[in-house]
Amino acid sequence: MTESHADRRRFKRIAFDARTELTQGSNRWPVQLVDLSLKGLLIHRPEPWLGDPDLPFDVDIHLSDDVDVQMSVQLSHEENQQLGFECLHIGLDSISHLRRLVELNLGDMEELEREMRALLES
8 A cells, every 4th residue: 555645744734825936047937825834835837837847946925015935945746737846945034934824724733843843854
């Protein structure tokens, strides 16, 4: 029996809608965010899609007028017109905002602490 992609996931994904932009070099795509976690995000694939899966991307998630989560990501999978990205790098301010967002949506401090430990171990 094989584990599904979702079963192997160690980080809870939260459905979230925020203005999001994906960039790679001079290419920019406004994208629709499906969900995100401490380790990555899922978006609807933009059209036309010209991204190079072998190179990193930058993503900017606008939480409010003065709060953004910015991270460098790598395409990890493409399925059902959706693109999944794994976080390669995130700054301290962005991880603080993302942690708070996940905390509010999980509603379980023990689960959040488990995810933070898993993030630090990966």
